[in-house]
Amino acid sequence: MKKFLAICSLVTAFAFISGDLAFAGAEKDPLKARVPRADRGKAKKMKPPKELYKKSKKASDEIVAAGKKIFEGKGTCVNCHGKLGDGLGPAGKVLTPGPRNFTNCKFHKKRKDGELFWIIKNGSPGTGMVAMVPATITDDEAWKVLAYERTFCKKWRKKK
Numbered sequence: 001m002k003k004f005l006a007i008c009s010l011v012t013a014f015a016f017i018s019g020d021l022a023f024a025g026a027e028k029d030p031l032k033a034r035v036p037r038a039d040r041g042k043a044k045k046m047k048p049p050k051e052l053y054k055k056s057k058k059a060s061d062e063i064v065a066a067g068k069k070i071f072e073g074k075g076t077c078v079n080c081h082g083k084l085g086d087g088l089g090p091a092g093k094v095l096t097p098g099p100r101n102f103t104n105c106k107f108h109k110k111r112k113d114g115e116l117f118w119i120i121k122n123g124s125p126g127t128g129m130v131a132m133v134p135a136t137i138t139d140d141e142a143w144k145v146l147a148y149e150r151t152f153c154k155k156w157r158k159k160k
């Protein structure tokens with residue numbers, strides 16, 4: 001009986017540890033680059049069309065509002081990333097790795113606009129973040145939704 005109990009607790013402990021590692025909805029290393037190395041240099045230099053904005057930090061209220069509409073509407077981003085951008089959308093909770101939590105300012109600081117655009121357009125290989133252009137949204141819509149996404153970090157658009 002003692003041996004049986006010992007095995008039981010071992011099994012429980014193991015299930016707990018492995019379950020924790022693969023916890024659905026949990027993000028994986030949000031600060032680690034996602035664009036594959038071969039494309040990263042080019043991605044970092046990608047710029048939005050001039051008529052939209054120069055940098056997401058400086059995007060106008062109109063562009064941000066248009067981005068919100070895409071995020072919550074045709075872009076379907078809200079399903080995974082959540083209305084609050086915290087990565088806790090209903091479909092996101094079952095994914096491993098989980099969707100990015102956009103309220104994390106450290107994440108935004110680490111990424112260039114072009115890198116985020118590249119992922120929105122092409123997806124993050126091997127994850128639930130699939131390519132969104134051209135099936136779901138256009139290039140311009142991807143830049144707009146990116147401007148909105150940045151605002152989940154409250155400090156992003158504050159003028160210095």
Ligand code: HEC
Pocket residue numbers: 028030033034035071075076077078079080081091092095097098099100111115116119120124127128129130132137145146149
């Ligand atoms: C089916 C679920 C799902 C949908 C829908 C979705 N995402 Fe994601 N997204 C994810 C997951 C999962 C990750 C984390 C991928 C990883 O860890 O590499 C992610 C990561 C990201 C990232 C972070 C990339 C980085 O550099 O770390 C951005 C930006 C992003 N998504 C934007 C969007 C936008 C914009 C939309 C809507 C147009 C969208 N996502 C729709 C699941 C989704």
